[in-house]
Amino acid sequence: MALITRLRFSLFLLSIAVLAGCGYHLTNSPAHRLTAGQQIWVPFIGNESISPTAQTVLRRGLYAESHALRGLTPSGNESAADLIVKGRLLSYTNTVTSYSAIDQVRSYRLAISVELEIYRKGEVTPYWKGVLNAAKEYPANIDLALQRSAEESALDAASRVISQKFISAIEQSY
Numbered sequence: 001m002a003l004i005t006r007l008r009f010s011l012f013l014l015s016i017a018v019l020a021g022c023g024y025h026l027t028n029s030p031a032h033r034l035t036a037g038q039q040i041w042v043p044f045i046g047n048e049s050i051s052p053t054a055q056t057v058l059r060r061g062l063y064a065e066s067h068a069l070r071g072l073t074p075s076g077n078e079s080a081a082d083l084i085v086k087g088r089l090l091s092y093t094n095t096v097t098s099y100s101a102i103d104q105v106r107s108y109r110l111a112i113s114v115e116l117e118i119y120r121k122g123e124v125t126p127y128w129k130g131v132l133n134a135a136k137e138y139p140a141n142i143d144l145a146l147q148r149s150a151e152e153s154a155l156d157a158a159s160r161v162i163s164q165k166f167i168s169a170i171e172q173s174y
Contacts, residue, residue: 033171034083036071041081049092049112054155058089058114061159062166069167085166087116090131094151097137104140110154111135114162118170128170134161 042062045055062085066072075081091113098106113133117126138154141147 034066034070034072034167038070038072038082039075039080040066040072040083040085041075041078042085042087043078045086045114046088049089051089051092051155053152054092054112054159055089057152057155058087058112058159058162061156061163065160065163066167069164082121084119084121085116086119086126087114089114107137107139108151108154109135109137110151110158112155112158112162116162116166118166130169132162132165132169134158134165136161 040063042059045059047055063074067074072083078084089112091111093111095109095111096105096107097109100106111133112135113131115129115131117129119126136154136157138150141150
């Protein structure tokens with residue numbers, strides 16, 4: 001008798017689980033979708049870091065990735081833009097990630113942290129705001145010019161990762 005009761009109870013729980021569904025649902029509504037042809041404006045990004053060029057590279061990355069991924073075009077000015085992105089570069093750090101057998105640096109890790117927010121034309125409150133982080137490793141080099149070039153490439157790659165995360169976060173609304 002106890003076996004039949006357990007079986008009925010198990011079937012009851014199974015039927016409730018099936019009727020309830022899995023609980024997953026689509027999170028991106030058409031209101032948050034970026035569409036091709038919209039114009040985007042990224043004014044000067046504030047810089048609270050030690051890098052004199054990082055905000056320029058980040059701004060360029062935001063324009064490039066928004067065009068490549070969603071077909072957004074840069075606006076000539078803020079008043080003509082459909083979307084306005086504002087931000088602050090919070091941190092820019094370089095740390096050593098590995099050493100050679102003779103105790104010389106072999107690679108570095110560049111990490112950036114950025115606070116970004118996006119506004120629709122005419123709105124005063126952002127419809128997305130958050131902090132995004134990215135990091136890229138790059139090789140050390142004895143030649144200072146090659147070392148600087150590798151760091152700039154890592155910054156460009158990290159900026160593109162930030163831009164991709166930004167677009168994804170906007171459309172997913174998190």
